[in-house]
Amino acid sequence: MVKSMALSRSSSNVMYWTEQHNIILCREVVFENPYLYKKGSPQRSETWKKIVDVLNKCASPQFNVDHRAIRGHINFLVNKYKKKKELKKEHQEYPQMS
Numbered sequence: 001m002v003k004s005m006a007l008s009r010s011s012s013n014v015m016y017w018t019e020q021h022n023i024i025l026c027r028e029v030v031f032e033n034p035y036l037y038k039k040g041s042p043q044r045s046e047t048w049k050k051i052v053d054v055l056n057k058c059a060s061p062q063f064n065v066d067h068r069a070i071r072g073h074i075n076f077l078v079n080k081y082k083k084k085k086e087l088k089k090e091h092q093e094y095p096q097m098s
Contacts, residue, residue: 015064022077024061028054029074 015021028051037044048067055063055070065073 013064015069017073018061020061021063022073024058024063025051025055025070025073026077029070 032047032051034044034047034051037047045067048071051070052065052067055065
C-alpha cells in the first residue's frame, strides 16, 4: 500500500522541460560550472546542489528537480547538440546533389 502511494505522489510531480527551462538551466550550469571539480568530489556535488536550489526557487518557469534530473538533462542537451553539430558537419562535407 505504501508503495502505491509513493508512486502516485511521484507521478504528480512530473516536470516537462520547455525551451525556457533549458535556457535557465544552461545559464545556471555555465555560471556555477560544476565541471571545474573532479567527478565525484564533494565540491562538484555541492555545486550541483546549489544549482538545484536556485532552479527550484525560480518562480517562472517553475522547476521541480533534483541533482540527478538536472545532470541527466544537461547530458541529454549536450548529446543533442553534439549530434546536431555532427550532422551539420557531414552535410557540409557531402552536399546533396540536385
